[in-house]
Amino acid sequence: MATAETTLTTGKQSIFRSSAAQKLLAFAALIVIFVVFSILSPFFRTPENVVNILLATAVNGVLALGVTFIITTAGIDLSVGTVMTLSAVMTGLAISIYGLPVPVGILVGVLTGSTAGLINGLVISRMRVPPFIATLGMMMIARGLALVLSTIETGTVKPIYFSDTPVFRQITMGSVLSPLLSPIAPGVNVPNAVLILFIAALIAAFILAKTVLGRYTVAMGSNEEATRLSGVNVANWKTAVYALGGTFSGLAGVMIASRLNSAQPALGVGYELEAIAAVVIGGTSLSGGQGTVLGTIIGAFIISTLTNGLRIMNVPQEWQFVVTGLIVILAVYLDILRRRRS
Amino acid sequence: MGDLLLKMEGIDKSFPGVHALDNARFELRSGEVHALVGENGAGKSTLMKILSGIYPKDAGVIIYQGQEVDIPNPRAAQHLGISMIHQELNLMNHLTLAQNVFVGREPRGRLPFILDEKKINAQTQALFDSMHLRLDPRTLAADLTVAKQQMVEIAKALSFNSQVLIMDEPTAALTESEIEELFRIIRQLRNKGVGIVYISHRLEELKQISDRITVMRDGRTVDTVDAATVTIDRIISMMVGRTIYESSPEVPDNPNPEVVLEVRNLNRGAAIKDVSFQLKKGEILGFAGLMGAGRTEVARAIFGADPIDSGEIYVKGVKVAINSPRDAVRHGIGYLSEDRKRYGLALGMDVEANIALASFEQFVGPLGVVNDGKTRATAERYVGALAIKTPSIQQLVRNLSGGNQQKVVIGKWLTADTDILIFDEPTRGIDVGAKSEIYKLLNELAHQGKSIIMISSELPEILRMSHRIIVMCEGRITGELTAGEATQEGIMRLATQRSVMVATDDNSSANGARVS
Known part of the structure; x- marks a missing residue:
């Protein structure tokens, strides 16, 4: 009987409380956006453009995966964009300037992100600096370091190119799927970047749902004090969550360097807001305790589809910012409505 | 009562500006319920938080199972078998019951960092069964009532194989029947040899449940006495260090017929169903009922804090529209929330x-x-x-x-x-001495012609203070009693007068001991 009673209550309330509704809503929004742009522009739905959208989603999506964990703990990370850039520059230094093998360069990039995240975590959990401020500081630090490091070779700020290592570009722009896909859809090139995004998403979903780290991520976001009183070392686990977020930024850094075939030290500002937007649109609650990887991926697709569509419609970039900003506010407002109802 | 399990001696603790504990002592035997009482700020919770590793002590020794121990953090306390159930419930709403019970020490799968969800659920189910709790481990904590959440917290504490279980005000938010259920589980634990520390403000309960009582005042331990022989008056005088009388003051008949507030057919979703009543000038109108009966919801609706679906509100005979607390204040209505903080x-x-x-x-x-x-x-x-x-x-x-x-x-x-004051649980979490002052104050306000609605879950308080008593159950008013005819039993009967459909629901509320 107890079960009957509980199913009854969950059945009634969880539609609004859980993020299922927002995920559904987000998915419907994605389809509507796609259909509208397809009608407005014949070029929009061409395979080449769809691949463009996929590519654009890949980097932002990987960033957003890391941010999903952090927002689920009721934290925030503003540094993911510039940490991504720093990681890209570090990869560039390792491969093109110090001539290290490509796999080592990739590792250097990813670990740069992990380290930045680790420092964020330590500053937040040990020094008790609020996440907003701590990661804002890291945002500036990473940006500055990326610029400084790019001057090592020539003395001036300039991109580092991967001209001697063509294989590096293949990491994101090659397509291991093409031979598999060619019998079904000839000529469609699904770049590796998209594959990486989906593998990263699967790993993130697994961590969130099945591992100790994921469980504590939700627990800390739901009630941090209770988690502490349950004997969980909250400081350490929170540090781990930020380090994980940083690791995803590091991976995104390697991906963007590979995609552009260069490490662009001035890039990165603004990426953090797009990542946060993707997470919130996907239905992860800013008040913590509720995170969804699938939602985040849908959110990332919404942002990149919209940006791509607006560009194709020749809407100036300045207006694209305005639209993205409005969507973020709308998504957060939906989150608030959802919480009010539960 | 068994052997000495725990002894705390010479415990000292200061916070900035407060000397919270001053040479405090406490002892606990296995298989005993040891009540710890004292006014707010007497140091009970602080002493127990030291025992459960939340605060470090400044001085003193803790001897546990014959050895001096150091308890630097909650985890160390857990390892020793010391668990505390806090006054503010500490469940994580977004996790399931099973996930809550095992947070911090989840059974792992083949790989050390992967959770074994099946095992978590199965072990929690076994734990609930052993306590005769009929709850599904996969339910989200947010979907339970406060009372059931508390049961889950006890289950969680038990899963540590706790030898010492500390409960801080466990009955503060429970109804009479839920308290019975809690006591059943406490007795069950005592019989298994667990030592239970029971912090409470409700002195009537202590005689029922505890074996010994330790009284604290101003950070010091006043005395430890046998619960069977001590009188409540004696406990109170030890607590306050002076003798105060707790007898009920005369409740005068209310001669003033002027109606200052009238509510007609108030409705809001399932929370408020067709509520109508009148409040007279100089009257204290008690609102009794179980947790979730809709009393607070009615108060908030009258105060304009929540929107209503339908209904009319008249202040001094004039129909008013109250859409926000601001409107309510303008019409002379004040609301004192149950959660004042x-x-x-x-x-x-x-x-x-x-x-x-x-x-x-x-x-x-x-x-x-x-x-x-x-x-x-x-x-x-x-x-x-x-x-x-x-x-x-x-x-x-x-x-x-x-x-x-x-x-x-x-x-x-x-x-x-404001002439109309709505008090929602005005004495919750307040010590005995301050309680009687609040009562005196309410009486004075009524004498001065203020009209008071007092929502309270403590029946003695309702009986002592009210001119009339309205009883609610599941959003409806199930009865109205005058001060003369009301008894605890009469109120409880009305407060449990549920509609047929929900009555089945009540049986499911996990009561192995009493099935209605």
Whole structure:
């Protein structure tokens, strides 16, 4: 009987409380956006453009995966964009300037992100600096370091190119799927970047749902004090969550360097807001305790589809910012409505 | 009662500005329920938080199972078999019951960092079964009532194989029947040899459940006495260090027929169903019922804090539209929330600012400048009239005791010149001495012609204070009793008068001991 009673209550309330509704809503929004742009522009739905959208989603999506964990703990990370850039520059230094093998360069990039995240975590959990401020500081630090490091070779700020290592570009722009896909859809090139995004998403979903780290991520976001009183070392686990977020930024850094075939030290500002937007649109609650990887991926697709569509419609970039900003506010407002109802 | 399990001696603890514990001592045997009582700020919770590793002690020794132990953090306490169930429930709403029970020590799968969800659920189910709790481990914690959440917390504590279980005010939010259920589980644990520390303000309960009682005052241990032989009066006098009488004052018949507030056919979703009643001038109208009966919802609706679906509200015979608390205050209605810290006070502001908070217009000059002299004078007047114990009106409200905080809220609404005051659980978490002062204050306010609605879950309090009593159950008014005819049994009968459909639901509320 107890079960009957509980199913009854969950059945009634969880539609609004859980993020299922927002995920559904987000998915419907994605389809509507796609259909509208397809009608407005014949070029929009061409395979080449769809691949463009996929590519654009890949980097932002990987960033957003890391941010999903952090927002689920009721934290925030503003540094993911510039940490991504720093990681890209570090990869560039390792491969093109110090001539290290490509796999080592990739590792250097990813670990740069992990380290930045680790420092964020330590500053937040040990020094008790609020996440907003701590990661804002890291945002500036990473940006500055990326610029400084790019001057090592020539003395001036300039991109580092991967001209001697063509294989590096293949990491994101090659397509291991093409031979598999060619019998079904000839000529469609699904770049590796998209594959990486989906593998990263699967790993993130697994961590969130099945591992100790994921469980504590939700627990800390739901009630941090209770988690502490349950004997969980909250400081350490929170540090781990930020380090994980940083690791995803590091991976995104390697991906963007590979995609552009260069490490662009001035890039990165603004990426953090797009990542946060993707997470919130996907239905992860800013008040913590509720995170969804699938939602985040849908959110990332919404942002990149919209940006791509607006560009194709020749809407100036300045207006694209305005639209993205409005969507973020709308998504957060939906989150608030959802919480009010539960 | 078994062997000595635990002994705390010479415990000292200071917080900035407060000497919370001063050479405190406490002992616990296995298989005993040891009640720990004292006024707010006496140091009970602090002493137990030291025992459960939440605060470090400044001085003193803890001897546990014959050995001196050091308890630097909650995890160390858990390892020793010492668990504490806190006053504020500590479940994570977004996790399932099973996930809550095992947080921090989840059974792992083949790989050490992967959770074994099946095992978590199965072990929790076994645990619930052993306690005769009929709950599904996969339910989200957010979907349970407070009482059931508390049972889950006990289950969680038991899963540590706890030898010492500390309960801080476990019955504060429970109804009579839920308390019975809790006591059943406590006795079950005692018979298994667990030592239970039971912190409570409800002295009537102590004689029922505890074997020994330790009284604390001002951070010191006053004495430990046998529960069977001590009288409640004796406990109270040890707590307050003076003799206060707890007898009920005369409740006069209410001669004034003037209706100041009338509510007709109030409805809001499932929470409020067709509620109608009248409140007379100078009357204290008690609202009794179980948790979730809809009493607070009615109060909030009248106060304009929640929207209503339908219904009419008349103040002094005139129909009014109340769409926000601001409207309510304009019509002379004040609401004192059951959660004064969250809704009633700005804790970080001083006494003066809080008293003026609801009526700043009175104190603002033509240019929008606050007249400090006037707010100060008003605050001083109410601090005096309500006997608020505070070093000065500049003291932050955060630093006052619960009873004095409550008086500040009362002062705030008196300043706002409200004639209709709705008190929601006015004495929750307030110690005995302050309680009787609050009662006296309510009586005085009624004598002065204020009309009072008092929502309370403590039946003795309702019986003692009210001219009339309205009983609610599941959003409906199930009865109205006059002071003369009301008894605890009569109220409880009305408070459990549920509609047929939900009555089945009640059986499912996990009561192995009593199936209705």
